[in-house]
Amino acid sequence: MKMLLGHEWVDxxxxxxxxxxxxxxxxxxxxxxxxxxxxxxxxxxxxARETARKMTTYERSQVLxxxxxxxxxxxEDFARTIAREGSKTINEARxxxxxxxxxxxxxxxxxxxxxxxxxPFDSFPGGEVRRGYFERVPIGVxxxxxxxxxxxxxxxxxxxxxxxxxxxxxxxxxxVTPLSALKLTEAFIEAGLPAGVLQCxxxxxxxxxxxxxxxxxxxMVSFTxxxxxxxxxxxxxxxxxxxxxxxxxxxxxxxxxxxLEWAAETCVSGAFWAAGQNCxxxxxxxxxxxxxxxxxxxxxxxxxAYTIGDKMDETTNMGPMITEAEAKRVESWVAEAVExxxxxxxxxxxxxxxxxxxxxxxxPENATIHHSEVFGPAVNLYPVDDLDEAIAKANSVDFxxxxxxxxxxxxxxxxxxxxxxxxxxIINDSTDYRLDSMPFGGVKNSGLGKxxxxxxxxxxxxxxxxxxxxxxxx
Numbered sequence: 001m002k003m004l005l006g007h008e009w010v011d012x013x014x015x016x017x018x019x020x021x022x023x024x025x026x027x028x029x030x031x032x033x034x035x036x037x038x039x040x041x042x043x044x045x046x047x048a049r050e051t052a053r054k055m056t057t058y059e060r061s062q063v064l065x066x067x068x069x070x071x072x073x074x075x076e077d078f079a080r081t082i083a084r085e086g087s088k089t090i091n092e093a094r095x096x097x098x099x100x101x102x103x104x105x106x107x108x109x110x111x112x113x114x115x116x117x118x119x120p121f122d123s124f125p126g127g128e129v130r131r132g133y134f135e136r137v138p139i140g141v142x143x144x145x146x147x148x149x150x151x152x153x154x155x156x157x158x159x160x161x162x163x164x165x166x167x168x169x170x171x172x173x174x175x176v177t178p179l180s181a182l183k184l185t186e187a188f189i190e191a192g193l194p195a196g197v198l199q200c201x202x203x204x205x206x207x208x209x210x211x212x213x214x215x216x217x218x219x220m221v222s223f224t225x226x227x228x229x230x231x232x233x234x235x236x237x238x239x240x241x242x243x244x245x246x247x248x249x250x251x252x253x254x255x256x257x258x259x260l261e262w263a264a265e266t267c268v269s270g271a272f273w274a275a276g277q278n279c280x281x282x283x284x285x286x287x288x289x290x291x292x293x294x295x296x297x298x299x300x301x302x303x304x305a306y307t308i309g310d311k312m313d314e315t316t317n318m319g320p321m322i323t324e325a326e327a328k329r330v331e332s333w334v335a336e337a338v339e340x341x342x343x344x345x346x347x348x349x350x351x352x353x354x355x356x357x358x359x360x361x362x363x364p365e366n367a368t369i370h371h372s373e374v375f376g377p378a379v380n381l382y383p384v385d386d387l388d389e390a391i392a393k394a395n396s397v398d399f400x401x402x403x404x405x406x407x408x409x410x411x412x413x414x415x416x417x418x419x420x421x422x423x424x425x426i427i428n429d430s431t432d433y434r435l436d437s438m439p440f441g442g443v444k445n446s447g448l449g450k451x452x453x454x455x456x457x458x459x460x461x462x463x464x465x466x467x468x469x470x471x472x473x474x
Contacts (some may be wrong), residue, residue: 001028001029001030001178001179002030002031002182003031003033003182003199003200003201003202003362004058004185004189004198004199004200004371005033005037005040005041005044005199005244005344006040006041006183006196006199007044007130007195007196010031011031012031012032012033012037013029013255013316013397014031014032014034014035015029015031015032016029016030016031016032016175016178016202016204017029017201018030018176018177018178018179020084020085021176021319021320021321021322021323021324022085022309022310022311022319022353022354027084027085027240028179028180029204030178030179030182030369031202032202032203032207033201033202033203033207033208034203034207035208035211036217037201037203037208037271038201038208038211038212040432041170041199041201041212042141042170042212042215042217042218042305043056043195043200045145045168045169045170045196045217045218046140046141046168046200047196047304048168048194048195048196048197049140049167049168051139051168051194051196051197052138052163052166052167052168052194052197053137053138053166053167055166055194055197057111057112057114058112058166058422060108060111060163060164060166060200060440061108061109061111061112061164061237062108062165062191062192062377063108063191063192063193064104064105064107064108064111064160064163064164064190064191065104065105065214066190066191066192066470067104067106067184067188067190067191067193068102068105068108069191070187070190070191071097071100071101071104071184071187072101074099075094075097075396076094077168077183078093078097078100078152078180078183078184079094079096080093080312081098081152081179081180081183082096082097082151082152082180082313083312083319084128084179084311084312085151085176085177085178085179085180086148086149086151086176086177086180086322087140087149087274087275087277087311087319087320087321087322087468088258088275088311089311089312089313089316089317089318089319090311090312090313090314090316090445091314092120092273092274093311094186095243096150096152096153097152097153099153099436100152100153100156100184102436103153103157103160103436103453104156104160106160106436106437106453107156107160107161107163107164107297107453107457108160108164110161110164110453110454110457111163111164111165111457112134113401113454114164114165114190114457114461115135115136116134116135116136116463117133117134118132118133119132119133119134119465119467121467126300129469129470129471129472129473130468130470131467131468131470132465132466132467132468133465133466134463134464134465134466135462135463135466136165136458136461136463136464137166137462137463137464138165138166138460138461138462138463139165139167139219139220139241139460139461139462140167140168140179140217140219140220141167141168141169141170141217141218141219141220142158142162142168142169142170142171142215142218142219142220142221142222142460143169143170143172143212143218143220143221143222144159144162144169144170144171144222145172145205145209145221145223145224145225145227145233146157146158146171146173146174146181146224147174147279148174148176148177148277148322149274149275149277149278149279149322149472151173151174151177151178151179151180151181152180152181152183152184153436154224155171155173155180155181155184155425156184157436157451157453157456158171158222158456159171159184159188159198160453160456161456161457161459161460162222162456162460163193163198163452164453164457165195165457165460165461166461167460168197168198169197169198169199169220169397170199170201170212170402171199171200171201172201172202172205172208172209172212173200173202173418175203175204175205175395176200176227176322176323177204177322179184179199181200182200182202184348184404185198185200186424188448191418195285196354199306204331205229209233209471210236213233213236213393214236214238214239216238216240218240219238219241220240220241220242220243220295220457220459220460221233221237221240221241221242221243221244221440222243222459222460223245224244224245224246224279224313225246226246226247226373226375227246227247227373227445230244230246230447241449241459241460242448242449243447243448243449243450243451243456243459244443244447244448244449245261245279245441245446245447246442246445246446246447247279247373247375247399247401247446247447248280248283248373248399248400248401248402248422248442249283249284249371249372249374249397249399250268250270250280250281250282250283250284250399250401250402250403250404250422250429250431250432251283251284251285251286251386251393251395251403251404251420251431251445252267252282252284252285252286252394252398252403252404252405252406252430252431253285253286253387253390253391253394253403253404253405253406253407253420254267254285254287254288254291254405254406255288255387255405255406255407255412256285256288256290256413257358257407257408258291258406258407258408258428259406259407259408259414259428260291260294260295260298261298262294262406262428263295263428264298264299264302265302265405266429266430266432267282267299267379267430268287268299268302268303268306269431269432270282270404270430270431270432271283271378271379271431271432272303272306272317272318272357272377272379273356273432273463275318275319275320275321275322275355275376275377275465276321276323276330276355276357276374276375276378276379276384277321277326277375277376278375278431278432279373279375279401280401280402280431280432280434281284281375281431281432282379282404282430282431282432283373283378283379283380283384284370284379284380284393284397285299285379285380285395286382286383286384286390286393286394287381287382287384288383288384288385288390289383289385292353292381292383295381296345296361299359299360299381300345300346300359303346303347303359304320304346305333306357306363308354308356308357309354310448318357318377319351319354320352320353320354320355320375321354321355321376322353323350323353323440324353326353326375326376327350327353327354327355327376329350329376330355330374330375330376330377330378331348331349331350331355332349332356332369333362333368333369333372333374333376333378334348334358334369334378336367336368336369337360337364337367337368337370338340338360339367340364340366340367341363341364342360342361342363342364342367342369342380343357343358343360343361343362344358344359345360345361345381346358346359347359347377347378349458351470355376355377355378357377357378358377358378358379359378359379359380359381360378360379360380360381361380361381361382363382365396370397371397371398373399387412387415387416388399388419389420390414391415391419393418394420395419395421398444398445399442399444400421400422400423400442400443400444400445400446401422401423401441401442401446401447402422402423402424402425402426402431402432402433402434402442403420403424403425403426403431404425404426404427404429404430404431405417405420405423405425405426405427405428406427406428406429408426411432411451413427413428421443421444422442422443422446423436423439423440423441423442423446423450424440435452436452436453437453437454438452439451439452439454439455440452440455
């Protein structure tokens with residue numbers, strides 16, 4: 001596939017192979033953009049910010065709604081692209097494609113809700129002869145850097161509100177999963193988005209990243225990825241807005257009065273969806289000691305029943321990790337935990353990029369797999385006796401994106417909701433739940449700012465005050 005640079009689709013002699021992580025087969029190639037391409041993108045985006053700003057609310061909304069319609073009409077094609085280039089099974093990929101339609105539709109709707117307010121200037125003496133209001137205006141050029149694990153919907157979560165707010169966008173998709181982003185870019189162009197308002201620059205972050213992030217023409221960086229990369233971007237960005245979702249190490253509390261079968265079912269799904277490469281995936285489960293054995297046995301049995309393998313097989317529950325190197329990393333984290341005292345209840349093995357769904361107990365708190373984001377198919381079980389203890393342990397790591405709690409006691413649920421230190425607390429469901437319109441973002445090392453269309457739209461626009469001095473009206 002070609003990349004969209006300037007006002008045209010272009011190729012380059014240097015290319016990047018896009019391979020299926022299941023069998024390493026070649027799917028396609030994309031251009032490997034260079035430093036000169038970065039400057040073309042920046043010049044184009046900076047000029048196109050005026051084009052984007054002048055689009056009417058109706059025009060922005062219609063482009064977004066039509067793009068949603070194009071994705072909906074080609075849902076299976078988008079789903080197969082997601083599944084082939086990434087880690088998701090075909091069924092998981094279909095779910096992501098459907099969510100993308102919803103994300104773009106919400107963006108089209110929210111474009112029409114981008115309003116300001118009147119300001120009571122007479123609320124302080126001296127303002128009696130003043131009238132005014134504020135409106136929200138575009139910030140200019142948005143740099144969108146999405147991750148590999150949701151290669152379509154998380155792109156839509158950046159492009160949708162950016163375009164709804166009247167900005168121009170440079171999209172730098174993940175190097176290993178650029179095809180879904182390119183297909184979505186094609187859909188935006190087909191839907192009538194003016195030339196230059198969106199560009200999709202494929203290539204290696206090491207070559208493109210710093211030049212894009214640090215350029216003063218870029219007024220906001222919207223990034224989803226790892227903590228180390230996020231810290232690097234923050235250090236390089238300079239004076240501009242930064243929105244970051246940097247992952248998590250999501251805890252779940254299962255209390256003794258819970259529906260244990262439901263808790264086990266939804267937490268297994270939450271731990272191993274997309275081979276565990278999920279920023280809100282279940283990683284640590286704190287279970288009341290009275291029901292620990294029962295929950296553990298059910299959880300392990302459900303995990304053992306998982307079918308792993310070919311992503312395109314309708315019966316497969318879990319596919320490979322994004323690369324063999326990532327699978328080796330998770331395998332090494334499991335081995336490290338075992339070496340210092342953890343027990344593997346099931347899984348732990350690896351074949352190429354296929355990492356078995358893995359359940360651990362007796363995991364020491366100094367184990368990497370306990371305190372860091374595993375971003376792979378491994379989950380830790382811990383017995384607890386006291387709710388305050390469970391909440392304290394859940395909060396003990398340096399992440400706080402999602403957490404969850406299970407109980408049929410309303411008081412217990414409220415204590416968990418109040419006590420868990422995270423951007424969202426999910427009650428009687430796993431951490432792996434997100435509505436595309438809700439505010440989404442974490443505390444501590446989980447990031448800065450909020451996503452969710454209305455909230456991203458606020459981040460990607462600025463309030464502009466208009467004040468009238470009108471002598472004689474007071």
